[in-house]
Structures are given as structure tokens and as C-alpha cells.
Amino acid sequence: MEKHYYNPPQLPNWEKAFSQVVVVKSEEMQTIYLSGQVSVDRENKLIGEGDLKCQATQAFKNLQVALASVGATTMDVVKINIYVKDYRSADAGVVSEAFQSAFPFEKLPASTWLGVQALALEGLLIEIDAIAVVAVHPTIKHT
Template identity: 65%
Template sequence: MIEKDFINPNDLPKWEQSFSQVVMVDNGDSRTIYLSGQVSMDKDNQLIGANDLATQANQAFQNVKTALASAGAVPEDVVKINIYVKDYRFSDAECISEAFRKVFTQKKLPASTWLGVQSLALDGLLIEIDAIAIISI
């Protein structure tokens, strides 16, 4: 039987929807960690950086780091990341890349996909990030 753990860290937003922030799946001698989309909300569900993509990107990436830590992982363990940006324009890339590099400082970076989207789950959100990480057990 495959062992799964479902985690909702105290330092991340408390959503009323029915999902877990982090899911860990044991694969024998490794563990795969799936992060739900992280946004620019603090643990009290307050939006950080209204109308400011740079501030929202920084907060969302910090939430990714917090979610990883709850599963015993670090940014270096991430193998795939998806970045969803509301009404994405090429000019947005600079501030998103800057926020990314504050958390992902290693030379070997994860595979990534950037997607421009029409909207996100809540009004005011400009960016959402999900990720997959793998760690040794």
C-alpha cells in the first residue's frame, strides 16, 4: 500500500475549500511532494501586495518555501514548478524571475512552465505557483 500524508501548515492560508496544501507520497526510498497552488496570502488569509505583481510574487514564492519545509523539503528538492500569472505580459518576467531567484538560489533549477491566465481563484490575486519535489527517505 502506498503511504500518503496530507498537510496543511499553520503558516499558510486557511482555505475553506476541500484541498490540502501539501501531499506527500512515499515511493519506497523516496518521497514525492505535491504543493497546491501558492498565492500571495498570509496565514490570516490577507492578500499581500494588492495590484503589485512583484510583491505578490515574493509572497507566493515564500509560501512555496514554507510549504516545502512542512514536508521536510527545500527548494533544491523541487523538480517541476508551474507559475500562473493573471494577464501575463513579457514585461512581468523580470519581477517574477527576481522573486524566483530569492528562493531558488541553486545552479540546477527545476523544470518550469509559465502560463498566462485570464483569472485566478480569488479577485486580486496576480500569481499562483504549484510545484513537485522529491526527497530521499
């Protein structure tokens, strides 16, 4: 088993605090662990202050960037956790719309949505983490 740690350059560099992506490889598969993605740009500037819809859209985009950095897509996600600050039932439609845009599939990952009192940075309204699994393809050797 191998572990690889990644901090894609398209996302904020928080490597002193955590890795954005950790890939655990075995002979047949790799499991991809994605740290919580929030609504910030690569310079760690908040996008969509006070706007849950905008923040949800950006957080899902960042999740897709994190997946793509290791050759995966949302189709590979098997578990997703969504944390919404001060969650109210009226927020469900907004979050669901952003979720469906990133996951337009019939078979969806297991999912947990939680309302939380606060997130790591002031102004954040949503955070999304995920686990993905992909098959390891044997390397083709050229002679």
C-alpha cells in the same frame, strides 16, 4: 505506498477545499505535491494588492513554508508551474527576480510559466505550484 495530507498552520487553512501539501511515500523516496501558493497570509488576507513583485515574493515565501512543513526545500523541487494573471512579457523580469531569490541554484527545476485570465481569488496576480522529490532515510533504531 503511503499518502499523507498536510495543511501547515503558517498557511491559510483551506482544508475544506484542498490540502496544501500531499506527500506520497515509497520505500526509497517521497514525492511532495504542493498546491498553488498565492500572496496571502495565514488569515487569507491579500498581500501586495496590485503589485506583482510583492505578490511574487510572497507566493514564493509561501511555497518555501509549504516545503519546510514536510522537511523539504526549494533544492528538492523538480517541477514548478507559475501562473500570472494577464501576463505580459514585461512581467518576466519581476517574476524571474522572485524565482531566482527562492531558487539561487545552478541546477533549476523544470518550469512552465502561463498567462491566465483569472486566478481563484479577486486581486491575485500570481500562483505557483510545485512537485518535489526527496530520498527517504531509513529510521535509525536505538537499542
